Amino acid sequence: MAPSSSSGLTFKLHPLVMLNISDHFTRVKTQLNPPSSSCAPGNIPAAVGATFPQNFRVYGCVIGAQRGRTVEIFNSFELVFDPTTDSLDGAFLEKKQELYQKVFPGFYVLGWYSTGSEANESDMHIHKALMDINESPVYVLLNPAINHAQKDLPVTIYESEFHVIDGIPQSIFVDASYTIETVEAERISVDHVAHLKPSDGGSAATQLAAHLTGIHSAIKMLNSRIRVLFQYLVAMQKGDIPCDDSLLRQAASLLRSLPAAHSEKFNDNFLMEYNDKLLMSYLAIITNCTSNMNEVVDKVKTAYAKKSRTGGSRIPFM
Numbered sequence: 001m002a003p004s005s006s007s008g009l010t011f012k013l014h015p016l017v018m019l020n021i022s023d024h025f026t027r028v029k030t031q032l033n034p035p036s037s038s039c040a041p042g043n044i045p046a047a048v049g050a051t052f053p054q055n056f057r058v059y060g061c062v063i064g065a066q067r068g069r070t071v072e073i074f075n076s077f078e079l080v081f082d083p084t085t086d087s088l089d090g091a092f093l094e095k096k097q098e099l100y101q102k103v104f105p106g107f108y109v110l111g112w113y114s115t116g117s118e119a120n121e122s123d124m125h126i127h128k129a130l131m132d133i134n135e136s137p138v139y140v141l142l143n144p145a146i147n148h149a150q151k152d153l154p155v156t157i158y159e160s161e162f163h164v165i166d167g168i169p170q171s172i173f174v175d176a177s178y179t180i181e182t183v184e185a186e187r188i189s190v191d192h193v194a195h196l197k198p199s200d201g202g203s204a205a206t207q208l209a210a211h212l213t214g215i216h217s218a219i220k221m222l223n224s225r226i227r228v229l230f231q232y233l234v235a236m237q238k239g240d241i242p243c244d245d246s247l248l249r250q251a252a253s254l255l256r257s258l259p260a261a262h263s264e265k266f267n268d269n270f271l272m273e274y275n276d277k278l279l280m281s282y283l284a285i286i287t288n289c290t291s292n293m294n295e296v297v298d299k300v301k302t303a304y305a306k307k308s309r310t311g312g313s314r315i316p317f318m
Contacts, residue, residue: 004175011138011157012072012181015190017062017113018155020076021142024058025115032056057081057115059088059126062140063100063107071138072181075104076113086122087129088112097133111138117145119158119173127160128171136160139173153180 059081064073077096080089097109112130114123119141130137136159143154158173165172182190233251235241 004177007136007159007161007176008069009159009176010070011176011178012070013140013155013157013178014064014072014074014181014183015186017073017076017140018142018153021058021060021113021115021140022144024060024078025142025144028058029056055116060113061093061096061130062110062113062138063104064110065106065108066110071110073110073138073140074107076140079112086125088126090129093133109133109137111140113140113142115142115144117143119156124160124171124173127173138176 058078060076060078062073062076064071064075066072077100079096080092081087082089100107109130111134112126114126119139123139127137127139139158139160141156141158143156145154147154155178157176157178159176160171161174162169163172164170229251232241233248236243236248
């Protein structure tokens, strides 16, 4: 077991990273070991054939942002690994990094990921190669083996530290603690995937309809109970029924436990989203006006050129 990290960094891992790594491993595993002979031959390397290698692994980079001592891993992308040299394709990495930098200018390469039960010696060579991009890269390791008795996530985050072993300073992997961080869109997606488990031969559409029906029934019941409570409090305020201090304290406690929808943070986020939508609408209008103006200019140029060839009166060009 690797020693614990002493860097003091706080790591936040988003579910999208785990989903990407799992999807990457599943897709490549299916290509290397297809369920039937009907799979496309181009998806199966000739050196591997239909036999799935025991120590098969996939590799990629993790991207995110670091704010102070907090490192937040938002996303990831796949990399090309050369098994003959035990190294990553540097040209492919630079191209992918450039593309992601254009789409997500606030995200940077924080490190890399792989699959396996534990970190091995060859991983340190890849880790050191990525130090040219990030001087302190992180290593996210996902164990694809199914263990029903395991309660924790099969994900480990490693950092590298210099330790003196047998009088020789060496770089070793150390465990780093992390927490799962989610945004609203990720929570909705994870909840959607969790409830879309086809069973008894039912399709995903059937499961989705049943899930939405259940949500509708829950919201309807919640609305009816809130209405009953509201009518009871109004009647208590009017004096139609005696005042119950215990019930009022419970209602006040319930209201304080609800998230505040009119906080300063909510207003800032709402205005930011609202301004983004207005900006997109404004951009669409400008694009449409520019297209119409270009069309008018082309028509004027065509008429001007025709008049010039026929020797007629020139049309003033503005």
